[in-house]
Amino acid sequence: LVIETPVVERVLSSALQHGGDFAEVFAEDRSTSSAMLDDGRVEELSSGRERGAGIRVVSGETTGFAHTADLTEEGLLRAAEAASAVARSGAGGTRSVGVGPLGDQTHGSGGGASGPRTAGTKADALSLLRRADEAARASGGAISQVQAACGSSRRQVLIANSDGLLAGDRQARTRFTVSCVATGDTGLQTGYESAARTLGFEMFDEVSVEELAEMAAKRALSKLAARPAPSGELPVVLAGGSGGILFHEACGHGLEADHILKDASVYTGMVGHQVASPLVTLVDDGTIGSEWGTFGVDDEGRPAQRNVLIDHGVLTDYLWDYLRARKEGRVSSGNGRRQTYQHLPMVRMTNTFLLAGEEDADEIVAQTPRGVYVAKLGGGQVNTTTGDFVFGTTEAYLIEGGKLTEPLRDANLIGNGPEILKRIDAVATDFAMTPGTCGKDGQSVPVGCGQATMRLTGVTIGGTAE
């Protein structure tokens, strides 16, 4: 992905020819490959390539946006012309734009001087898929179907804007998923597990596909004997890792500045207020290791950073992108992200997690006379304006007398963000992260969630058992 700096400068100047306060070029070259094993067969290998640029012009409160797959100067100038249409009423005139390097980041060993460390061949992917299939099927005779998928992507981005910024990033991502079906007298049950990192195939030095497969199989098998989940409010213990989805939904989205500035979040005007239990210190951090939501620079060229959102229960700040930060006269927090060059950036989370506490995870369960233990959450959804959110279990057990007893069928749990955050009464030390895909306004981006085992004093569980 090479666009000469003088070309970028001419395109930015052209984008501002009718006026406007800000112009930006976001160019992207993305290749993806995936392999899927299903029903015992390698059914599909797929490869994709997409490259292009999105050009944004901001004039007052209005953003004009156009994108093109044509990365020649001519193609970029045409997109700049289209994006600048919104500024037609502006002052106009010639404005020359100069950009300088801010540095090229490399993430996930996607390239740079040393080149890809482990690109992974198609044969490598197939071997991993077969190993996962075998391990899942060996987990129990009731495993009736296994689907495993291995996907990887490489994404190179270049961002330049009329403030003089020029930045780039190379991101390699790899994801492996296993879905199992178990068949029994009670019908079909499913289990799922995944691993995903901002890495090449060296992810598999750390991740055992057999363990992923066995975990997915175990989830499906255990639910064959599951009873319907309870209906009504009970204490809930969330195991470390996927329980982080609670924070993603219960407050993460509500702390995104686009919702805040439109007064469409329950957290508007709450900075400095106690919004959660003192046990809650919540961080969004795009810099950590090779987590799924990690990157070098965000999709507006701002370096990823660590942002403390809630400190011992007190709301300290929101998440910001360029546009919303500019309105408030501050700088972006490195949370401007977009799915592809065909999308406008928005305020998005990166890796969002609760800092670990001091209690023992087993002890938290032992001290819960009756409740539900959620070993794995599958996903969730929130209405930021009301704060009401749901999150769904994919592996859960009844807690009776401080012990895990019967497995439960899948159900959603429902709560209200600000109320639930105050009901956290125990946080353990066993911190873990989990990868996820976050959808907002039609755009999906990779994110991480994390926390240690913790307890909520009461959550409404949406099962069918009266």
Place this chain on the structure above:
Amino acid sequence: MSTATHSTASPAVGDQGPDHLLAVADRVAGWATSGEEIEVYVARGDETDIRAYAGEVESLTSATSAGIGVRVVVDHRLGFAWAGSLDESVLRETLAEARDNATFATPDEHVQLAVPDGVAAVDVDLWDERLASVPTTKKVELALSLEAQARGADPRIRQVDHADYGDGSVEVALVSTTGIRSSSRKTTGYISVGVIAGDGDASQTAGGFSVGRGFDGLDPDKATDDAVKRAVRLLGATKGPSGRQTVVFDRRVATMVLSVVSTALSGEAVAKGRSFFAGRIGELVGDPGLTLVDDPTDPRAYGASSYDAEGLACRRNVLIDGGVLRGFLYDTVSASRSGVTSTGSAVRGGFSGTPGPGCRALTLAPGPEGFDEDGVLAAVGEGLFVQSMTGVHSGVNPISGDFSVGAEGLMIRDGRLAEPVREITVASTLQRMLQSLAVVGADVEWLPGIAAGQTLAVGDMQISGI
């Protein structure tokens, strides 16, 4: 093989019309060597998206995109590759990559491309010629007036979260070495508005929309009235009581329920043991009043289409008749696997996706005349009316059938809507819901998506609240 090539190029696409796309597809298919079969899917689209906020245009996006997806079958092995460009060099690279991918797949006698089956396509006209000549200024005016109308509709509306106008045109050509040659095109237009109603500290949200084949006929009154009515009537909502109730699903919610059920009617899911309907053809799976049909040849359906995603004619398929399971939806491969023929039900997510069986235009045979929303409420008498549903992806499992969703709506008392409720869940299993289908509305509305909206009443559902 019948084809429906439209030779009139619209002003917006000039010489890039369907004939051009067919020529590209023909050329790539012509590169096939002996012993291999090739299918080439070429698509091109234009879109305009406008968001209004606080009396101004918040963003205006105009874009054109094009791409190709190539499937290669050699020795019963399938390979796929796609690219977001139609440049000559890219076409060759994409074919080469698909060929390479095919060498890694497991040979499977059922893997094959579609072959013309003699079924004539119904010519469904989905192209609004007038859209191309609507100036952007008129679209901007519509978005701005929608926002203003929503803001002024009711004193309790304290914010308009978004007011959007969008339109698009898509043209597709599909050519294979097995004799498929089809092209199709369609235009779409929509407006959508999201409002926040406030009453003291409490806020409630709702949305409204209007969709069509183009600009003309979009109805801002309907979009606004719907959004405002829904948000305002939720003001004062409290967490509802737990218990067993008959649930009436609003038309918009009902379409989501039907969409989930459709996943279990996929011939591929059935063949691979991932459907609770597997092995139940000829059995009573629902209330005798339940008749479910997928008919993409109905021009009123949002998902109407002349051709499926493999170039076969779309056709009417009866899935459940009088409560008895009659059939599944198949593409070519899943049909072969099940020893039947394709039902013309292949769908795919644009040029970057491979085809698989799916619904386009599901409807339930409507209930007796007079069963509009009020009629259904009167028939039910007491229960819960659900106007919006969350967590479908995290709480509804089309393999096991477990169903648990977050809901908000109003209680039904004496056959009428009564006090509003929120932060509750509604749970059952899909199997039980089909058996407990109490009333099907006669109020069919073709909503965006793959299923019509009809008010539905389902008995014996578990509500979890206080």
